[in-house]
Amino acid sequence: MLITEDHARKVRRKRADLMLTKKETAKKLGIKPQTLTKVEQGNYDAPKRIYQSVMDWLLEDY
Numbered sequence: 001m002l003i004t005e006d007h008a009r010k011v012r013r014k015r016a017d018l019m020l021t022k023k024e025t026a027k028k029l030g031i032k033p034q035t036l037t038k039v040e041q042g043n044y045d046a047p048k049r050i051y052q053s054v055m056d057w058l059l060e061d062y
Contacts, residue, residue: 001045001046001047001048001051002043002044002045002046003039003042003043003044003045003046003051003054004042004043005042005043006042007039007042007054007055007058008039008040008041008042008043008044009042010058011025011039011040011054011057011058012040014057014058015040022036022037028057029050029053029054029057030053031050031053035050039054
């Protein structure tokens with residue numbers, strides 16, 4: 001499932017708003033920091049589990 005550049009921008013913005021490091025964010029999402037880098041770059045064809053984890057995190061209230 002494709003994580004678009006728009007999704008990537010939202011992930012980066014939420015991470016910045018919460019003042020989280022990449023390592024902390026990756027831990028919250030249940031993914032490796034290297035995978036988070038791919039997510040934040042956008043146009044990443046993610047496995048369903050990773051896609052769902054990212055979308056659920058974006059929909060969480062601050």
